[in-house]
Amino acid sequence: MTPRSVPTLGFLLHDAARLLRKRFEQRARHLGLTRSQWQVLALLSTCEGIHQGGLADRLDLEPITLVRLLDKLEAIGLIERRPHPTDRRLRLLHLTEKAHPLLVTARELGEITRAEALEGLSPEDCETLIRLLNTIKSNLVAACDRPIGEQKRSVEHG
Amino acid sequence: MTPRSVPTLGFLLHDAARLLRKRFEQRARHLGLTRSQWQVLALLSTCEGIHQGGLADRLDLEPITLVRLLDKLEAIGLIERRPHPTDRRLRLLHLTEKAHPLLVTARELGEITRAEALEGLSPEDCETLIRLLNTIKSNLVAACDRPIGEQKRSVEHG
DNA sequence: AGCGTATCATAAGCAAACTCATTATGGGTG
DNA sequence: CACCCATAATGAGTTTGCTTATGATACGCT
Numbered sequence: 001m002t003p004r005s006v007p008t009l010g011f012l013l014h015d016a017a018r019l020l021r022k023r024f025e026q027r028a029r030h031l032g033l034t035r036s037q038w039q040v041l042a043l044l045s046t047c048e049g050i051h052q053g054g055l056a057d058r059l060d061l062e063p064i065t066l067v068r069l070l071d072k073l074e075a076i077g078l079i080e081r082r083p084h085p086t087d088r089r090l091r092l093l094h095l096t097e098k099a100h101p102l103l104v105t106a107r108e109l110g111e112i113t114r115a116e117a118l119e120g121l122s123p124e125d126c127e128t129l130i131r132l133l134n135t136i137k138s139n140l141v142a143a144c145d146r147p148i149g150e151q152k153r154s155v156e157h158g
Numbered sequence: 159m160t161p162r163s164v165p166t167l168g169f170l171l172h173d174a175a176r177l178l179r180k181r182f183e184q185r186a187r188h189l190g191l192t193r194s195q196w197q198v199l200a201l202l203s204t205c206e207g208i209h210q211g212g213l214a215d216r217l218d219l220e221p222i223t224l225v226r227l228l229d230k231l232e233a234i235g236l237i238e239r240r241p242h243p244t245d246r247r248l249r250l251l252h253l254t255e256k257a258h259p260l261l262v263t264a265r266e267l268g269e270i271t272r273a274e275a276l277e278g279l280s281p282e283d284c285e286t287l288i289r290l291l292n293t294i295k296s297n298l299v300a301a302c303d304r305p306i307g308e309q310k311r312s313v314e315h316g
Numbered sequence: 317a318g319c320g321t322a323t324c325a326t327a328a329g330c331a332a333a334c335t336c337a338t339t340a341t342g343g344g345t346g
Numbered sequence: 347c348a349c350c351c352a353t354a355a356t357g358a359g360t361t362t363g364c365t366t367a368t369g370a371t372a373c374g375c376t
Contacts, residue, residue: 114167
């Protein structure tokens with residue numbers, strides 16, 4: 001009696017995300033910009049001058065994952081790593097001039113792709129979806145920092 | 159006036175999926191089974207004897223992606239590739255005995271992880287989420303097979 | 317019967333994310 | 347001041363997904 005009609009919310013979530021990314025990258029390939037690189041640029045544009053660890057926190061990424069993305073972005077000249085004036089451990093991140101028009105274009109492509117994905121959903125549906133996903137993300141961000149093993153089987157009584 | 163409060167449904171979807179996968183794998187590491195391997199096994203258990211291309215279709219994966227997953231699963235002895243009796247191009251897929259108990263355990267871990275992610279959501283919320291994600295997935299499966307370039311800017315009158 | 321095309325599995329190579337481990341630096345405490 | 351630990355960035359290696367390309371086989375059409 002496993003709920004076969006709701007077998008795998010995780011699989012569904014994963015598939016939807018993967019397909020959306022695939023579709024965006026089909027569109028954005030000619031820009032030479034991947035979805036993840038775009039996400040980094042988009043967030044960085046709201047907090048230029050941040051250091052790598054801080055940006056990794058905001059992205060909920062492991063630092064090493066971000067390092068490699070930044071390596072690419074620096075190599076194609078979209079960001080700069082500048083030294084911190086006093087703390088030589090820190091690298092401060094800035095967008096280059098070249099990055100701004102790309103960001104605008106990428107945002108347009110993202111909107112086109114999103115519209116394609118959301119076809120048939122009402123505005124309330126979209127709001128609900130955002131709300132639910134935000135809840136899930138918060139739950140998981142908290143959970144991932146918790147040790148496992150609390151198999152919480154029958155903890156209904158709170 | 160870009161909807162800054164709804165900046166990036168795609169990012170949100172991607173993050174939620176990635177974190178859910180991360181959390182599942184924290185739990186399942188001792189099984190030596192990843193989320194994707196589990197998904198393949200779970201689907202295969204419903205259609206043993208299928209050939210690789212057919213399974214790739216059902217998973218909405220590219221065939222080469224599935225090949226590598228199957229390589230791993232075959233190496234650790236969870237699946238078998240058997241020749242088709244008449245068509246020598248085909249490899250028919252079967253679970254081994256060893257796979258069944260693992261599947262049961264993985265399903266349990268998946269349920270624990272899912273409960274963790276869905277904390278605070280009502281049953282109706284969950285149903286809604288499933289419905290919305292299914293719609294999005296269908297839209298994207300169709301879209302990815304379509305050429306791009308139909309930038310459909312003002313096709314409201316469709 | 318034979319040729320051409322379609323289909324199946326796979327190879328090669330890239331991107332993104334992870335874990336685990338390492339190096340460099342800063343800062344607090346004895 | 348010296349030492350130890352925390353923090354910042356990164357290196358190495360794995361998994362999963364993609365695109366593009368290839369070899370082998372089957373099948374249809376003339």
